[in-house]
Amino acid sequence: MKKFVLLTAVMTILASCGSNDKGELVGDKGKSWHPEKPYGMELIPGGSFIMGKGDDDLAGVQDAPAKTATVRAFYMDATEITNSEYREFVNWVRDSILRYKLAVLADEVGKVPDDGGIGEYAFKDADTANMSVYEKYMFENYTGLGPTGYEGRKINNKVKLIFDTSKYPDEYYTEVMDTMYLPLEDSYNGQRTWDVKKFKFQYSHMDIQEAARNRGIKRRDAIVKEEIEVYPDTAVWIRDFSYSYNEPMHNDYFWHDAYSEYPVVGVTWKQAKAFCEWRTIKKNSYQKSRKAAMVNTFRLPSEAEWEYAARGGLQAATYPWGGPYTKSDRGCFMANFKPVRGDYAADQALYTVEAKSYEPNDYNLFNMAGNVAEWVNASYDPSSYEYTSTINPSVNDKNNQRKIVRGGSWKDVAYFLQVSSRDYEYADSARSYIGFRTVQDYMGTQATGNKK
Incomplete structure (x- = not known):
C-alpha cells in the first residue's frame, strides 16, 4: 500500500513539472485555428432568410411556400465546376x-x-x-x-x-x-x-444520419462503399435534343481547351458527389504532407444553402440580381437562358458560357441563375417545406432518387431562373444543361450576416 501511495505521489509531481497552469483547469489547448478560405470559393455568412416563393407562384406548382429558415456559414464555389476542374478529377x-x-x-x-x-x-x-x-x-x-x-x-x-x-x-x-x-x-x-x-473512382463514407438514428448499428455497418464511373456522358448533347445537330458539342465540349472554363455538364448527381469526395482527399493529402490540420469535407450544398447563397443577401428577391426583370436598365439580359421561343441567342449565348460570365450577385457568386442548372444535396418532395426544420433545413432521402436541381439553365425559360423555383432530375441521369458547384462548412459560428 505504501508503494502504491508513493507511486501516485511521484506521478502527480511528474505531471505538474514543466506546467505553467499552477494546477488550474485551463483546458487542453491545441494549435491556434485560423480559417483559410478555399481557393475559388466565397464565404457565405450564416443568417436567416425567407425561403420559397415571396410572390405569386405563377406556374401553380405550390411546392415552395414561403418560410423563414436559418443556415450556418459556409464557403461556396464562386462558379460552377468547370470542364478544366473536372478533367483534373478524371485524369487523377x-x-x-x-x-x-x-x-x-x-x-x-x-x-x-x-x-x-x-x-x-x-x-x-x-x-x-x-x-x-x-x-x-x-x-x-x-x-x-x-x-x-x-x-x-x-x-x-x-x-x-x-x-x-x-x-x-x-x-x-x-x-x-x-x-x-x-x-x-x-x-x-x-x-x-x-x-x-x-475510369471508376472508389471511396467510402459514413452514413451519419443512419448511425445517429439507429443507435444499435455497428460503426462498420454505417460505412458505405461507392464505385462511380467518373467520365461525363458527352452523348447528352445528342440525346437531349431530337432532330438537332449538336455533334460538335459532343466531340469537343469536355476535352477541348476552348471550353476549359465552361461549366462541366453530362455529370450525374452521384458523379458530383464523387467529385466532392475526391476534392476532399486531394486537399487533405496536401494538408497531411505539410503536417497541417485536416479540412472539412467538400460537398454539394443543401437546397436551403443554395437558395440562401443565390439570393446574395436580398430578401424576397425574384432573381440573384433582385428583379423582377431579366434585363438591366440598359436592356441587357442578366443571365444565360432562353428568353424567346426558339431564340437562344437573344442573351448573347447559344449554349453555355464561361463560368465567370455576367455579373456576380452580392456574395460574388457567378451564374446562380442560368447557364447550367445545379445539383444540390436534396431529394425532391413537393411538400418538404411543410415539415423540414427551420435551422439548416435539409431533406435527402436515400430511397428517393429524384434529386433537386436549382437555378435554371441556358435552355430554360425565366421561371426556372428564379431563386425560389424548384426542379428535379433522377440521381443517375446526366443532362447537357445540369452541372454543379461545391461548398465547405465554415469552422466556427462567428461569420453571420448580422455580425457588426
Whole structure:
C-alpha cells in the first residue's frame, strides 16, 4: 500500500513539472485555428432568410411556400465546376488506375524498381528497407486483407506515366496500357480512345444520419462503399435534343481547351458527389504532407444553402440580381437562358458560357441563375417545406432518387431562373444543361450576416 501511495505521489509531481497552469483547469489547448478560405470559393455568412416563393407562384406548382429558415456559414464555389476542374478529377482517377495496374503486373512478374521498365511502377512496399516502424507494422498486419490481395498497398505517384507509344519501356507496360483503350475493332481512322467505362473512382463514407438514428448499428455497418464511373456522358448533347445537330458539342465540349472554363455538364448527381469526395482527399493529402490540420469535407450544398447563397443577401428577391426583370436598365439580359421561343441567342449565348460570365450577385457568386442548372444535396418532395426544420433545413432521402436541381439553365425559360423555383432530375441521369458547384462548412459560428 505504501508503494502504491508513493507511486501516485511521484506521478502527480511528474505531471505538474514543466506546467505553467499552477494546477488550474485551463483546458487542453491545441494549435491556434485560423480559417483559410478555399481557393475559388466565397464565404457565405450564416443568417436567416425567407425561403420559397415571396410572390405569386405563377406556374401553380405550390411546392415552395414561403418560410423563414436559418443556415450556418459556409464557403461556396464562386462558379460552377468547370470542364478544366473536372478533367483534373478524371485524369487523377485515370492515372491512379494505370499506376495500380502497372504495380500489380510488376508484382506478378517479380519486377522491382532496380529492374527498370515496369519495375519502376512497383508498389512502394516492394522495398521494405526504408519503412518506418509504423509502416512496417501496418504492412505486415493489414496489407492484402481483401478480395484482390493488394488492398492497403501504396502505389508510386512520383514516377511519370508514359503515353507516347514509341517510348513505352517494355512489353509489360505496353500490355497494361493496351487494356485501358478500346479494342481495335471499336476504333476508326487509326484513332484509339480510352475505355471510359474503366475510369471508376472508389471511396467510402459514413452514413451519419443512419448511425445517429439507429443507435444499435455497428460503426462498420454505417460505412458505405461507392464505385462511380467518373467520365461525363458527352452523348447528352445528342440525346437531349431530337432532330438537332449538336455533334460538335459532343466531340469537343469536355476535352477541348476552348471550353476549359465552361461549366462541366453530362455529370450525374452521384458523379458530383464523387467529385466532392475526391476534392476532399486531394486537399487533405496536401494538408497531411505539410503536417497541417485536416479540412472539412467538400460537398454539394443543401437546397436551403443554395437558395440562401443565390439570393446574395436580398430578401424576397425574384432573381440573384433582385428583379423582377431579366434585363438591366440598359436592356441587357442578366443571365444565360432562353428568353424567346426558339431564340437562344437573344442573351448573347447559344449554349453555355464561361463560368465567370455576367455579373456576380452580392456574395460574388457567378451564374446562380442560368447557364447550367445545379445539383444540390436534396431529394425532391413537393411538400418538404411543410415539415423540414427551420435551422439548416435539409431533406435527402436515400430511397428517393429524384434529386433537386436549382437555378435554371441556358435552355430554360425565366421561371426556372428564379431563386425560389424548384426542379428535379433522377440521381443517375446526366443532362447537357445540369452541372454543379461545391461548398465547405465554415469552422466556427462567428461569420453571420448580422455580425457588426
